[in-house]
Amino acid sequence: MEKTVVPSTELDGDYDYIVVGAGSAGCVVANRLSTDRNSRVLVLEAGGNDNWIWFHIPVGYLFAIGNPRSDWMFETVKEAGLNGRSLKYPRGKVVGGSSAINAMISMRGQASDYDHWRQLGLIGWGWDDVRPVFKRLDDHFMGESEHHGVGGEWRVEPPGVRWDVLDSVAKAAVEMGIPMTPDFNTGDNTGVGYFHVNQKRGFRWSSARGFLKPVLHRANLRLETGVLVEKVLFDGKRAVGVRYRQHGRTIEARTKGEVILSAGAIGSPEILQRSGVGAAEWLSEFGISTVANRPGVGRNLQDHLQQRVIYRVHGTKTLNETYHSLIGRALMGLEYALFRRGPLTMAPSQLGIFTTSSPAFDRANIEFHVQPLSLDGFGDPLHRFPAITVSACNLRPTSRGTVRLRSADPLAKPVIAPGYLSTEEDRRVAADAIRVTRRLMKQEALRRFRPEEHIPGPSIDDSEAALAKAASDIGTTIFHPVGTAKMGLEHDTLAVVDRHLCVIGLNGLRVIDASVMPTITSGNTNTPTIMIADKGAQCVLSDAPYKLV
Template identity: 40%
Template sequence: MEKPVTEDWDYIVVGSGSAGSVIAARLSECGRHRVLLLEAGGPDHLFWMRAPLGTGQMLRREDVIWQYETEPNPELRGRRLRWPRGKTLGGSSSVNGTLFVRGDHWHYDDWAARGATGWAFDDLLPYFKKFESFAGGDPHWRGRNGPISVERLNARLPVSEAFVEACRQTGLPENEDYNAAECYGASFLQYNTKFGRRQSAAVGYLRPAKGRANLKIVTDAMVTQINVSGNRADGVSYSIGGVAHTARAGREVIISAGSIGTPHLLELSGIGNPDILRRHGIAPRVVLPGVGENLIDHLQTRVSFEARNTRGLNEIIRRPLYKYWIGAQFLFFGKGLMTTPLATAQAVVRSSPHLLRPDLKVQLHHFSGKDRMAYSKELGIDPHPGLTFGVVQLSPQSRGSLHLSGPSSDAPPSIRPNQLSHPEDVRVLTAGLRLARQVASQPALSDYIVKELRPGPDAVSDHELVEYIRDSGQTSYHPIGTCRMGIDSQAVVDPQLKVHGIERLRVADASIMPTMPASNTNAACLMIGEKAAAMILADAR
């Protein structure tokens, strides 16, 4: 048996997702700090990680995806939902849909109003701009020279233009840049891509940093515990191929394992609700009852249509020659449908005219089927051209939890999202289905939509639409909030992202978000990484 290995570092970062990659790169940038980055997955070498359309190919692979599954949800017919998360350098940014969405400014202002001082949108805008490289747009709002390239939609399919025009015909304004002053309106989507290829956190941050002598990136390293002495975190224990390792941190340990991995690791380390910890034979070290609580996710419902005069995933699967054509467009020109995750346009709207802020998104997807990609292991694509309008409530009110299912890191956590447990979520999603139908009925889309397939024209009443949502609603892959930032008794981290009750330990990832900031979470995670790195370096000085 090989002997345990012990190493000493200034900073240890656990998890190479969107925030963790940023932090490791920024902390090592000046050359003064020794930084260890630990990633449970492997390298990001797959071809499909380069192509945004490859998301569907990767989400069914166990080598690059944590194949999490929720507990049965009573509000969704007792269904278990698959919740895949990235398990590779770059984390979920290496396997996600590449959509670039900052979200409504108001949500960040609300974080600050709840006690997260320094997290209002005006405070965060410099960090959003710092990581971004975007050609065009108002330079007051948009970054120009950051490590993450952002591009506008270059696959301007006629049906995408028709969708935006149909939204205008409903009275919704067109929004040229939903990541600037206002997110409300109909827009063509923006993506984390460069020349059509995915710009993950690993590509933008870790590749330029890999040659630094003071940064060590270790893959296939499963962190099993945060090591605590008294009230101070002094390192972590991890294993590689069954060999035990210990790493000591002279300055700080930063946990960036995501909204599922981070609370799970805290509980395995004795940090959390004492009753839950004792139930699994773990001695409490730090009492933090909020660990694993406040779980929020976007539940997506959808309206699907039989289509004509357009090509999407249905045609890619049915017609091999079309597959080769879009592959050639991507490889040689960095253009075409493969540069997208099959979503090309969106409408951000209000479910009621009495609301001050938008609370719904309707998004155009170029496929139709009984099951969206990765919701099950079978695609279930319809045998004819199709389109889908995905409907997402921007600010879900339902709250769930995520906790240990056993005392070992080998036992996956028990995930209870409790989606649709709040009546407002049911109301908003029902309104969203009606709005999607209204857009689909506009003259601009008459040349493309043959008929509605799901939920189908017979589903008319609120009751029938709610039944459809319960039968078919699925995750949008946006879990957040399980180590909520704040200053109250249920908060896990303070506005400096320091874990309450323990020194030299921070959390920086989507788990710290108090509420859902946007319809997509990757941009916010990159921002969290930049702000966290700045705060850590300020403390070091």
């Protein structure tokens, strides 16, 4: 039976901009584009509203990740580099996107990351170009400085709780020659210190809270939730609208300006492929006609893989014991209710360490996330013994993966194949990262806690083969997929968008989200995504392809 399509007249006519996705990037794009009161902006979000308490209490990530109310519940294929394991692949299913369920860690990466983008020919994306954008976005607790600003929409605060055992891990890092740092966001994040977090007065500060909700009163801005975008509509090579499903109906929305995909590193390539933009041979498998043969759509997937090493500790308190104590839980709740402090304000990781895995690297290439807790995996209960987790991830992996359609049905989950540990360099860095972890935990500052390696365990020796296998056994994502619609020059066959974030070979279509990163940034990726969104929106508003604001 032919489905009924509701025309865009039900949406009060054509829009100047249609933004697909109200996640980390889409909320920023919608905010910026709707500042022009003469422009009508329609935002389409596949998830629902953030009207659940665990979207706002920081520790709520424990309940949001792995919950179909808040998470798309994706999984990877069985990865050869992980000894045949498949990983859960959380993505936010709500206004605010993954910024509503993520680690809340405020991290820009390294100046060299962006200078590398400029060296690839992406003029306007070097460190000196993006640092002013980061600064104007800031509402930073450290105040106005060379690196930070105040008054922006992106709130940054210090952590609301400290742990004795983590203070000692920081001292152990210093004993290894890693300097203390009060701020990871100056362009060089080498050092050890407590992460700054996207929170405000004890509540999570998502992209929706910072950028979208404060402007939803604008008459020229319309948000629709529960929307599944089937495809972008084209007139020849020009995007003219989108077709989507909502509440059992199929609706077409039209634009006289641009369609902007901000559905993330998984969602944006999916929509492009369903729309006929992608590798022709991939599209033909599902009978999708090719509008633009862009082989890079869905390729170049990069992610940060961590080795979660767990240590039992003695003579100190960790969250494990408090979690399993009724009195402990009650006290945590009371402290939060009265003071907006304590363990309920905790990000998944509190202490960070950036260093090198070996002398072969001239800048920090691994990042530690150190937690005063341990568990088998997200969604599982905390262990009943006192323990800490010391996870190291490779900041600049050389492995590459793909995101592909499973079928032409928009309801079918994509095939996500990250390709973890598929290069010799990544396997070597993973093994070296475990060696660095073990050296850290043997420092004098930690002796009084008598740390005992629980995972991967003392039976795993320090040989290259043993550590490489251990890394494959315990490696897991820290949820930073990027690169699947990479920014690049026209002669780059894998480039999907140009430096203005316009899809190459098409008109009226841009991608503005983490998928455009040509290479992953050296740290947590949410704040760089916010920056890309702000900068990308300025490209749209300038409407001058020769000028990148």
